[in-house]
Amino acid sequence: MTAAAEPLLSIRGLRVEFDVPGGRLPAVGGIDLDLGAGEVVAIVGESGSGKSALSMSLVGLNRGPRAHITGTAMLHGTDLIAASEEKLRSVRGKDVAVVFQDALAALNPTQKVGAQISEMLRTHQKLSRKAAWARSVELLREVGIANPEQRAKAYPHQLSGGMRQRVMIAIGLANEPGVLIADEPTTALDVTIQAQVLRLLKRLQTDHGTTIVLITHDLGVVAEVADRVAVMYAGRIVEQGSRDQVLFAPQHPYTKALLSSVPRIDGPAQDRLPAIAGSPLTGVTRPPGCAFAPRCAFTHEACLPAPPALLHRYGQPGQLDACVLGPDRNLVAVP
Amino acid sequence: MTVTPVAPVAVRPSLRQRLGTPWLIVRRLLAVPVVLFFLAGIVFVAMRLLPGSPATSLAAGGASGDTSAAEITRNQARINEALGLDQSLAHQYGDFLHSLVTFDLGSSFFGGTKVTSLLGGSLPATIELTVAAMLIAVGLGLVTGVIAALRKDTWVDSSIRTAGTIGFSLPWFALGVLAVVVFGVWLGWLPVIGRLPNQLDYKPFTNFVLLDAILQNRPELVWPWIQHLILPATTLALSMAGFITRIVRASVLEVLGDDFVRTARMKGLSGGQILRRHVLRNSSLPIVTVLGLQFGSLLGGSVITETVFSYPGVGNQLVNAILQRDYPVVQGAALAIALLFVLVNVVVDLLYLVLDPRLRKA
Numbered sequence: 189m190t191a192a193a194e195p196l197l198s199i200r201g202l203r204v205e206f207d208v209p210g211g212r213l214p215a216v217g218g219i220d221l222d223l224g225a226g227e228v229v230a231i232v233g234e235s236g237s238g239k240s241a242l243s244m245s246l247v248g249l250n251r252g253p254r255a256h257i258t259g260t261a262m263l264h265g266t267d268l269i270a271a272s273e274e275k276l277r278s279v280r281g282k283d284v285a286v287v288f289q290d291a292l293a294a295l296n297p298t299q300k301v302g303a304q305i306s307e308m309l310r311t312h313q314k315l316s317r318k319a320a321w322a323r324s325v326e327l328l329r330e331v332g333i334a335n336p337e338q339r340a341k342a343y344p345h346q347l348s349g350g351m352r353q354r355v356m357i358a359i360g361l362a363n364e365p366g367v368l369i370a371d372e373p374t375t376a377l378d379v380t381i382q383a384q385v386l387r388l389l390k391r392l393q394t395d396h397g398t399t400i401v402l403i404t405h406d407l408g409v410v411a412e413v414a415d416r417v418a419v420m421y422a423g424r425i426v427e428q429g430s431r432d433q434v435l436f437a438p439q440h441p442y443t444k445a446l447l448s449s450v451p452r453i454d455g456p457a458q459d460r461l462p463a464i465a466g467s468p469l470t471g472v473t474r475p476p477g478c479a480f481a482p483r484c485a486f487t488h489e490a491c492l493p494a495p496p497a498l499l500h501r502y503g504q505p506g507q508l509d510a511c512v513l514g515p516d517r518n519l520v521a522v523p
Numbered sequence: 524m525t526v527t528p529v530a531p532v533a534v535r536p537s538l539r540q541r542l543g544t545p546w547l548i549v550r551r552l553l554a555v556p557v558v559l560f561f562l563a564g565i566v567f568v569a570m571r572l573l574p575g576s577p578a579t580s581l582a583a584g585g586a587s588g589d590t591s592a593a594e595i596t597r598n599q600a601r602i603n604e605a606l607g608l609d610q611s612l613a614h615q616y617g618d619f620l621h622s623l624v625t626f627d628l629g630s631s632f633f634g635g636t637k638v639t640s641l642l643g644g645s646l647p648a649t650i651e652l653t654v655a656a657m658l659i660a661v662g663l664g665l666v667t668g669v670i671a672a673l674r675k676d677t678w679v680d681s682s683i684r685t686a687g688t689i690g691f692s693l694p695w696f697a698l699g700v701l702a703v704v705v706f707g708v709w710l711g712w713l714p715v716i717g718r719l720p721n722q723l724d725y726k727p728f729t730n731f732v733l734l735d736a737i738l739q740n741r742p743e744l745v746w747p748w749i750q751h752l753i754l755p756a757t758t759l760a761l762s763m764a765g766f767i768t769r770i771v772r773a774s775v776l777e778v779l780g781d782d783f784v785r786t787a788r789m790k791g792l793s794g795g796q797i798l799r800r801h802v803l804r805n806s807s808l809p810i811v812t813v814l815g816l817q818f819g820s821l822l823g824g825s826v827i828t829e830t831v832f833s834y835p836g837v838g839n840q841l842v843n844a845i846l847q848r849d850y851p852v853v854q855g856a857a858l859a860i861a862l863l864f865v866l867v868n869v870v871v872d873l874l875y876l877v878l879d880p881r882l883r884k885a
Contacts, residue, residue: 249788281791288789293782297881298804307800308790343880359790 195222196399197246197367202259202269204241204250204423211472212256215241217423217479219259220498223367226397228390230410230431232446233420234468239403242420243369245269246401247284248276263367282312285360287389289372291352295344301355302328302340308362327358332388350381354388361392368393369401374409386412407450411435419443422469422479425498429507439502439509442480478510486513547883551872555865559858560623566857567619570850571612577632577848578602606632619854628858629851631844638855641840646859647730648718649836652829653821653863655752656759660821661814663764668771669798675776683768691765695824699758699831706754714751716833723747755832759824763817770813774806781805807878815871819864 204216216238223229231239244250245257246268261268263283268276285308288294296304305324309315315323321340328336331354344352353373360368370389374382390413393400402414410417410431417434419427419442427440438444445464466483475481477492484491490512498510578599603609607618622629628638664687671683707715719725719732725744728735736744778784779802787797826838833839837856844852875882 247789249785277791277793279791280789286786286789288782288786290782294786296783296787296801296805298879299800307792311791345881359786 194225196225197223197261197263199223199242199246199261200259202242202245202261203257204238204245205256206241207254207256208472213472214423214474216245217474217495219423219425221418221425221428223399223401225366225399226393227415228393228400228402228413230402230404230414230417231420232404232407232410232417234405236468236470237420238423239420240371241423243286243371243401243403246367246369247280247286248273249286278312281308281365282363283365284367284369285363285365287353287356287360287368287370287373289375291356291376292344292349294356295352297344300341300343301347301352305340305355305359305362308359312363323362324358327362328355331355331358331361331392332384333358349377350384353377353381353385357385357388357392361396361398364396365398367399367401369403371403372405373402374404374406382409383412389413407435407447419446422474424479424495424510425508426480426511427507427509428498429503429509433504433507437504437507439507440480440511441484441486441513443509445483445485478512488513547876548873551869555862555869558865559861562861563619563623563854563858564616566854567616570848570853571615573845573848575848576603576608577606577850578608580847581632623858628855631852632849633847638851641852642837642855642859644727644730645835645837645840645856646863648834649822649825649829649838649860650863651718651731651733651752652755652759652834652836653818653825655756656763656821656825657814657818659756659760660763660767660817663760664767665771665810667764668768669775669803671768671772672775672779673798680772684772687765687768689765690761691769693762695758695762695827696831698761699755699828702754702758703831713754714747715754718748718751718835719744720747755828755834758831759821759828762824763821766817767810767813770810771806774809775802778802778806804878808875811871811874811878815868818867822860822864 199219199221202216202219202221203214205212205214207213219242221229231242233239241250246261248268248271251257251273257269259269263279266275266279268279268284271279295301299307302321302324305327306315306317306320309320309323310317313320325336325340328339333339333351333354339347339351344355347355353376357373360370373389374385377385386409389400389402392398400413402409404410414431417427417429417431418425419434419440421442427434427438427443434443435447438447442464445462448462449464451461464483469475469479469482475492477494478484478487478496481487481491496510496512498508500506500508501511502514503509576599581598581602600609607615610618619629626639628642630637631641667683667687671680671687674680703715706713714720723744725732725735726739728738732744732748736742736748783805784797784801787801792800822838825836826841828834829836829839830842837859841853841856841860843849844856
């Protein structure tokens with residue numbers, strides 16, 4: 189699926205920088221991304237690639253005296269980056285909600301889960317306590333929790349990890365937001381529970397037409413549920429396209445390296461999985477050119493002067509990448 | 524597409540789990556008499572290890588200039604016999620334990636008033652003083668601690684922390700004397716002696732002034748009572764407040780960094796809502812712990828503060844009784860103070876269970 193003609197959420201030139209001892213850390217270095225209504229867009233990258241910084245700036249959760257966030261993110265005519273904290277409060281939880289990883293930490297340990305869902309409902313809808321509770325029980329049922337009347341009265345520590353993540357999803361979906369950011373929603377779960385939770389997310393997305401931004405480093409998760417994929421490296425999107433394009437016809441050397449470091453059940457048996465040499469950029473200073481160049485097997489002097497733009501190059505229709513080298517590792521003329 | 528229901532874990536908790544919380548409470552309460560028993564033993568021995576005896580105080584006190592040394596010694600022997608102090612220590616301890624289990628703490632060596640009736644007058648006064656001090660300290664500490672946490676690393680934060688450290692380091696007697704001189708003597712704003720003005724004709728029933736004012740329908744008692752309470756209670760409260768400020772600040776800062784606070788922000792809650800619904804409750808556990816422990820030092824401080832303000836509480840009584848070697852009163856007062864401390868900490872333990880559902884499993 190390609191981006192819808194009229195994107196629901198349109199991100200332009202998003203930069204996120206944090207003041208750290210020794211300078212400014214560029215977490216997100218200028219990103220353009222469109223999210224269509226009802227699609228699942230996976231944002232893939234290593235730790236520190238800026239995928240969380242990107243998603244958290246959409247709800248202003250990384251605002252602070254040390255954060256410098258610029259660019260625009262338009263949702264229903266509101267710029268989420270420039271919006272006042274007060275304006276953003278009415279968006280958070282209603283138009284954009286987040287399902288956090290590690291639900292045990294993300295849920296309040298001293299409140300019943302039903303109360304935590306009710307709170308989400310009552311913050312944005314005029315509902316009586318009773319009505320909100322009833323709706324919370326319904327939401328628990330909808331996310332596949334058996335015996336929801338009883339479970340609503342449980343505290344987070346009394347539930348299993350999978351159930352807690354379902355509660356988190358119920359909170360996220362409570363007000364039927366247009367955009368749901370799922371920040372590594374399955375990281376803390378067993379593999380079997382992971383699959384259940386992913387299927388649940390996919391089903392809810394189909395039922396409600398919610399746009400899901402799926403933050404993950406797990407390509408298996410991407411293959412399972414994503415419609416489109418954006419691969420991030422050092423704060424920039426280096427490749428973007430449909431799930432099949434990115435997974436089966438990757439263009440950027442980083443995407444290729446990432447894919448080849450994942451074991452495949454249908455591939456040839458290997459003694460050792462190839463790893464990407466070197467380590468990701470984490471410091472405050474970045475090379476002027478392609479951020480992946482220091483680790484890339486095909487670095488060319490054309491990679492070094494400036495970061496390559498994310499363009500349609502040699503990929504399939506709609507597929508974008510940020511590598512100046514063509515498929516035969518020769519220089520590509522940039523239009 | 525159908526929903527895969529999550530495999531139900533045991534919905535019905537085991538008997539032990541269901542009994543868990545009440546059992547925890549019972550176990551906690553059962554420990555109270557044990558603690559008191561050991562404490563009583565320690566006080567009993569400590570008093571008798573002190574040099575001097577009630578007989579010396581009594582005989583010397585009654586002696587006029589022409590009493591001979593031999594006469595004093597004879598008097599002492601008579602007194603010792605009358606008070607039962609000529610018996611062996613073991614025998615005395617047996618009598619003491621017997622009086623404990625019958626809730627009869629004996630009578631004062633000086634004047635023969637029953638210790639229970641002495642405590643009946645002084646214990647409520649001390650409870651009033653310490654509870655008032657605790658309320659002031661908690662109020663002050665909570666407000667300043669939360670503000671300091673929310674304004675972390677600003678001048679507001681550092682001023683509050685400095686003030687807290689000063690409050691925490693000031694000794695009670697210095698603070699008490701300062702309060703007496705400034706507010707009582709120089710400014711004359713507040714009374715500095717006792718608990719109520721004599722001319723008010725207060726007829727104690729429960730000996731809790733507020734309660735009596737309600738029971739006897741005497742609202743005119745309340746204001747003078749509060750006036751008398753302000754200075755000693757504040758004196759007592761300041762050091763505790765300084766301590767609470769620090770704990771609250773640290774605890775609130777820690778909780779503010781927790782993931783569920785981020786979840787609360789994600790829900791679109793305002794800062795005030797997040798503070799009230801999510802931060803305060805979760806940061807209260809260390810605060811409550813400190814309250815229980817600090818209550819002990821509050822009781823210690825009340826001994827000094829009551830003396831400075833001539834406040835008719837247990838602490839004041841204890842000091843006088845020790846000076847006179849009035850064993851039954853010392854034992855009774857010490858037990859009363861210990862009982863207060865233990866009970867407050869039982870309440871603290873129970874508060875844990877209320878505040879943190881994770882602790883409710885046995």
